[in-house]
Amino acid sequence: MNKILTTITAVASLVSAVFSASAHAGEVLDRVLAAKTLTVAVGTDWGPASHVNEKHELDGDEVEIAKGIAKYLGVDAKFVTPSWDIIAAGKWQGRWDMAMGSMIPTKARAELFDFPAILGWGPIVAVVHKDSKATKPADLEGKVIGMVAGGAYEAYANHTFTPGWENAKPTTYQFKPGEVKITTSSNIAFDDLRLGDGVRLDAVLTDDATARAAIKGGYPLKILEPALLTTPGAIAILPGDKEFHDKIAAAVNAMRDNGTLTELSMKWYGVDYTFEK
Incomplete structure (x- = not known):
């Protein structure tokens, strides 16, 4: 029963x-x-x-x-x-x-x-001040990196990025930040970076389109090659x-x-x- x-x-x-x-x-x-x-x-x-x-x-x-x-x-x-x-x-x-x-x-x-x-x-990229001596992402090992909160950039910086789309390639990390600084928008991080190399930040992680738009808008920045990864x-x-x-x-x-x-x-x-x- x-x-x-x-x-x-x-x-x-x-x-x-x-x-x-x-x-x-x-x-x-x-x-x-x-x-x-x-x-x-x-x-x-x-x-x-x-x-x-x-x-x-x-x-x-x-x-x-x-x-x-x-x-x-x-x-x-x-x-x-x-x-x-x-x-x-x-x-x-x-x-x-x-x-x-x-x-x-x-x-x-x-x-x-x-x-x-x-x-x-689109590619996720590392952006540095135009006066930075960094020439590739690996040069950012141990540096202070800024990015938007709660996103793929933060996950990449913390080496916890796990793709969820079909046929995604394994993530290769090109550097490990010494410190991760979180902001509410990429523009705020860019404003910190434009103050000078290493003044507040050594680099910002963002998408390629946003980085290029900031540079076109007059920010004294440059994009490091190669891109960190390409994502949908x-x-x-x-x-x-x-x-x-x-x-x-x-x-x-x-x-x-x-x-x-x-x-x-x-x-x-x-x-x-x-x-x-």
Whole structure:
């Protein structure tokens, strides 16, 4: 009798779990369509990806992509600008539906997020002051390195980076920092680095596009070769809504197929980052 009761209880629990999961299926997509609004988290200082332009409006590659996704869904795009560490923490509490920022899909992040679409591939690089004697990443052994909190850069610096995407190559670490300094944005780290070689920082870890945009903007910096690694950058949503996942994936695939992603990459970066090199 006890065995029968145990079996019945287990089956009931399983059925309950299935119905519970089904209750959440399509919840985000339904909310977006009902409100006719896709709320998207972006940054105000993410360089060509997203920034505030001279008209005091959000602009950039990922802002335009988000608008394209909203158009595909038949809704309007609404933007919010939380800091990256808040986005990466995963505790969104319904404040936005989707996050841009080309989040790198590591194994740790796969436990918090669903990644419906990869927007492109880009190198992670080490940037130093133009007067630095460093000529390659290995020269940064034991140095003070700055970077954004809670991201792949921090994981690389701490030798804990674990790729979570298909066919990822093992990570090779080219140096070990003596000290890691965390900031809320790459621009803050660049501001520290521009004060001079070793004044506050010896180098900053960031993505290649952000580094090149800073240099183009007048920062006295240089990029060390070779790149530390090349990673995909993805759109992030919270898990549990396959319909929402599939719609975003379809929208991005449509923009990839008709050349929009390449056009936007060339417009904002001068480089086609949409495929793995």
